[in-house]
Amino acid sequence: MLGTDEFGRDILSRIIYGARPTLTVAVGASSLALVLGSLAGLVAGFYRGLLDQVLMRSLDTLLSFPPILLAMLVVGFLGPGVRNLVLVIGILFVPTFARLAYAETLRVKELEYVAAAGALGATSQRLLVQHILPNITAPLIVQFSLAMAAAILLESGLSFLGLGVVPPESSWGLMIAGARGYMAQAPNSMLWPALVIATTILAINVAGDALRDVLDPRLRS
Amino acid sequence: MVSSIHESVAPRQTMPRNAAGGFNVSGGLLRRAPRPAGGVDAALPRRPGVPVRLGRSRRLRAGAAVFLLVLAAAVIGPAVAPHDPLEINPRLTLRAFAPG
Numbered sequence: 045m046l047g048t049d050e051f052g053r054d055i056l057s058r059i060i061y062g063a064r065p066t067l068t069v070a071v072g073a074s075s076l077a078l079v080l081g082s083l084a085g086l087v088a089g090f091y092r093g094l095l096d097q098v099l100m101r102s103l104d105t106l107l108s109f110p111p112i113l114l115a116m117l118v119v120g121f122l123g124p125g126v127r128n129l130v131l132v133i134g135i136l137f138v139p140t141f142a143r144l145a146y147a148e149t150l151r152v153k154e155l156e157y158v159a160a161a162g163a164l165g166a167t168s169q170r171l172l173v174q175h176i177l178p179n180i181t182a183p184l185i186v187q188f189s190l191a192m193a194a195a196i197l198l199e200s201g202l203s204f205l206g207l208g209v210v211p212p213e214s215s216w217g218l219m220i221a222g223a224r225g226y227m228a229q230a231p232n233s234m235l236w237p238a239l240v241i242a243t244t245i246l247a248i249n250v251a252g253d254a255l256r257d258v259l260d261p262r263l264r265s
Numbered sequence: 266m267v268s269s270i271h272e273s274v275a276p277r278q279t280m281p282r283n284a285a286g287g288f289n290v291s292g293g294l295l296r297r298a299p300r301p302a303g304g305v306d307a308a309l310p311r312r313p314g315v316p317v318r319l320g321r322s323r324r325l326r327a328g329a330a331v332f333l334l335v336l337a338a339a340v341i342g343p344a345v346a347p348h349d350p351l352e353i354n355p356r357l358t359l360r361a362f363a364p365g
Contacts, residue, residue, distance in 0.1 A: 045347065045362075045363065046362055047359075047360045047361050047362045047363065048354070048357050048358060048359060048360040049358070049359070050358055050359060051353045051354075051355075051358065052353055052354030052355055052356065052357040052358045052360075053348075053350060053351065053352060053353060053354070054346075054347060054348035054349075054350065054352075056346070056347060056348075057346040057347055057348040057349065057350040058350040059338075060338045060342040060345065060346045060350075061342050061343070061346060061350040062350075063335050063336075063338040063339035063342060064339040064342060066339075067335065067336060067339045068339075212351050214350045214351075226359055229359055230359035230360075230361065232361055232362045233359065240335075243331060244331065244332070244335050246331075247327070247328040247329075247330075247331030247332050247335075248328060248332055249328075250324050250325075250327060250328040251324070251325050251327075251328025251329050251332060252328075253324065254322040254323075254324035254325035254328065255319070255322075255325060257322070258315065258318045258319055258322055258325070259315065
């Protein structure tokens, strides 16, 4: 229906099948980053001291590398594939979540109810899990949705460069890479996957933005 | 020695009320605010909960709808795809968009 590519393969079928690795990478990498980043930010923000310095400076170092170059470097070592992409993109997004969780933990742990729980004898683990974590989840959920959009973009970019999903498996970035050589003769083979990537990222960003408007108390009128 | 605890407490003095149901304090009149029908909580403005506010957001619904469509394609893709994505057909290369 949407035409065929340079090998006569159906573009619509490849777009439908390509959604699976793309979403696997997006959801997997964002979840990995959410868990690791939140844990690092919570622990560093709550305990402070040397642990804070070591954790946050290590993550700052990771953040200083350009993401696509670091991803290319790591995938070059580990080899292409969906599992490695999840690992690489997940680790790349850890500092963003960690900094957010760190800042929120610093803010929340100074609030009166946390001090009251501490005065009543709550342990550090209880304070972290029962009192601080539930109150920093809203910005982390919003960040999760935005990280998913960024992960889709990064996965498509890496697949376009031949470092992501391995052919002949279909992926949206891989489809664009294949259609690049025939762009003048058959622009539709490049147009459809690009349109699907753009629409998906736009939808996730719009939903994430709306989620932030609802969940962030500072934005309420 | 007191025989019971009630005898040790002075009897409660009630302040005389005026005709409006208020109390006369230093010559002025403190009027009692009318009580709301459903109790004190009913008078407070109630903000809808997070699920309701999430459901009301049009942008969120639109974005989530597109995302769920892509998610559905990923999950049930093999069942709805019209052709095998790996099937090569040399006679049909670079065909254009053909609706229907």
